Amino acid sequence: MELTTLEEVLAEAAKLVEPTEPEKRRVSELAARLLSACRQEFLEREGVVDVSIEGSVAKDTWVRGREEVDIFVHFTPSAGKKMLESTILSVGPRVIERLGGRHWLRYASHPYVEGAVEDIRVNIVGCFKTEPGRWISAVDRTHHHTEFVRSRITPQLRRDIRLFKGFLLGCGLYGAEIRVEGFSGYLSELLVISHGGFVDLLKSTAKWQIPAFVDLTGRVRREDASKLFPNAPLIFPDPVDPSRNVAAAVSRTRLAELILASKLFLREPSIGYFMPEAAKPSEGEAETSSSHELLGIIFRAGEKPPDILWGEIKHTMKGVSRRLLKEGFQVYRSAAAQSGGEVLLLYELSSLSLPSLGLRVGPPVWLDNAVDFVRKTLSREDRAAGPWVDGERLYALFRRRHVKADELLREWVRKGQVAISRELVDRLINAEILTSHSGLIERIRQNEGFSAFLKNFLEGIATPVRHLVKRC
């Protein structure tokens, strides 16, 4: 069945993103029981002044199948970070156990307890109850965010928020974590609220240029915001705290993908934009045509919070990319994956080998160092030709000692000649550095997660448009 009209697609999409009444009831009941148990256990502890439900359950804005109950335990500022931490870590697990769930620890800006009760994810988070603007921890704003959204939401906006979150999920754009660099739940809600609905929001995003600016407070001028957040591709001042950019985590690429997805969706609406599974690779082996010139780095991930690890991964990925470029390689694209305790950094180059002769670009003849360039070039052992003059500049050709990307990378890492995350230096030194000519593909297939990632990488299609590909 072809879905053609926007209304039909939205009706179909609503079924995907809207929890059923029994599903909603089940989540509400669990949230109530969890709140009640937390109140009993926490309110008698020193420094605790309140316990509340926050997040998408509190706002009734979660996407079907992605329910997650956030309980916030509010401490008085005088309690201090140490008391907050020890109370959360000692009491939190007990509550989850009481309800028959499993639990584990997570670290964001400070520790919190994560668990699962009746197969629903639950988080028990400690925060300080402060006046707006006098924030102590990073999650102290959350309760105010919940209140703000609740004060503005309507049943129609609720449906549209779920549609937008479903759209973002289907397009691979949902999530503020560093691995994704996409749109947080709160930002999604504010975007829909500020535009009055899903379709009006998409009509707007389809016309955005980067940097984009949206203000819900009516009090922030674009020029001032641009000065405050000079490199942000998207600026959305937090209505709860206008000095903060709610969209700080959104990368240029993710924002551009939203703009593109909006244009495409409005021109030809399709349920595909709401289906993350449509973006998954098709069954079967990845095409591994030898024409792709791939360089891969595989190392053990180590035990780290995802945002820490992915910060290091992205920093390292860019550092290696820049070094390859500087040496003369053309880097077509790069991507990283984490699976089964291993990290894979993958680069596609125009060629895994550099030409054996390289061009050295010298100064214009009128600079003082022009004479030095002539003398040095003539005395260098690696001189292949030159110095010659073309236009106003000097040039020379030199003979490269190493031309293979994997050998060069191994040397740069060993000698500290590439900007990689300090925490990953040892792992990089001991990493497997492989190319598509040297068994990279075979090695990747040993890790199921990498295998699926490789397949997507080789197709190389932006997530929002992946469902447009005709499958054979």
Added chain:
Amino acid sequence: MELTTLEEVLAEAAKLVEPTEPEKRRVSELAARLLSACRQEFLEREGVVDVSIEGSVAKDTWVRGREEVDIFVHFTPSAGKKMLESTILSVGPRVIERLGGRHWLRYASHPYVEGAVEDIRVNIVGCFKTEPGRWISAVDRTHHHTEFVRSRITPQLRRDIRLFKGFLLGCGLYGAEIRVEGFSGYLSELLVISHGGFVDLLKSTAKWQIPAFVDLTGRVRREDASKLFPNAPLIFPDPVDPSRNVAAAVSRTRLAELILASKLFLREPSIGYFMPEAAKPSEGEAETSSSHELLGIIFRAGEKPPDILWGEIKHTMKGVSRRLLKEGFQVYRSAAAQSGGEVLLLYELSSLSLPSLGLRVGPPVWLDNAVDFVRKTLSREDRAAGPWVDGERLYALFRRRHVKADELLREWVRKGQVAISRELVDRLINAEILTSHSGLIERIRQNEGFSAFLKNFLEGIATPVRHLVKRC
């Protein structure tokens, strides 16, 4: 013997460039005889009003070994170009024969007679005697140039002009013909006169930036000259006709080479800068390391005046270069040679093959054609990966059908997809297109001139600094 001081080098150089007294006498006597014979033969013809000696012999500024007698036959403007031409072509050869010499025809802007008497080159040129500014033919200014230089010259300037011309000859910078794109005799003389001597001129040129400006009239402002000659790397208003740039033939590269040579010479004076033979390749076979990736085009030159042919050669050379760049090749350098009736265009590339996958750079997502790029990419048969988004732009990888420079070039020429000189299209279609992997080197060695040229090309050292190379 090491020459160290500037004075010693200049004294040595003066011996190279200054004709001996017997040499001067021999040239003067021949010039007098030629003038006398021309007066007898020409002055009785209709339209002829005067006969004079011009050029470096008239000014006593020729470089030893490069004597050349220019006889100018002046016609009244009313004579017309046809009469001038027929008179020169019928009478000129007779005069040369009378003196026992050989002769042949040359074409510049109009025909003239070239010959050799007693092994000295002679030219018999027709011009119109006009008021300054009312020029009819391109050589009508010449007599005024001669007069201007004579009016400003001194014995010391004469020596310095010869030194400067010798310096330009040694550095491969002398000659306004299109093949060289260097400094004419008249420009050389004006440069020395305007700076008061050779060393002061070099002190000045060593500090030049491009564009450079020299005015001897004191009446031309730099801003006005820049507007009149917007792309000229060197502007020198003709004292005889300030609306003309005496340095119009000088290319950016030749000017930059003069700047570089001046700096190097002043820092470390050497007789090498005055010795063209020092710039010649050393004996023996050219180094033909396979690491040089060479693309060569060889075709028959045809019978054409050198400036016409070289205009076509240079235009074609640039057109092919641009096309190679556009396709994705990196062109390190290019050069052309003419020898034994054949022309060779030679290119050094980073690689003679392109990667089998190429990057297609699409528009930023916010442009209307972003959607087209996505759709077209997904439907293209040559799609290897993409479309993906990076930053604000779309990208894709495509599979190349042809990757070899010689095969691509053959196709472009055949299909008219490369900007080459119209007069050379047929020659290019039938040209030999060879690479260093396909017998280019062997083919080049069949032509002695090309063989020497290849050797210089592979060394790739700018002529002014070639004598600095330590020979083994």
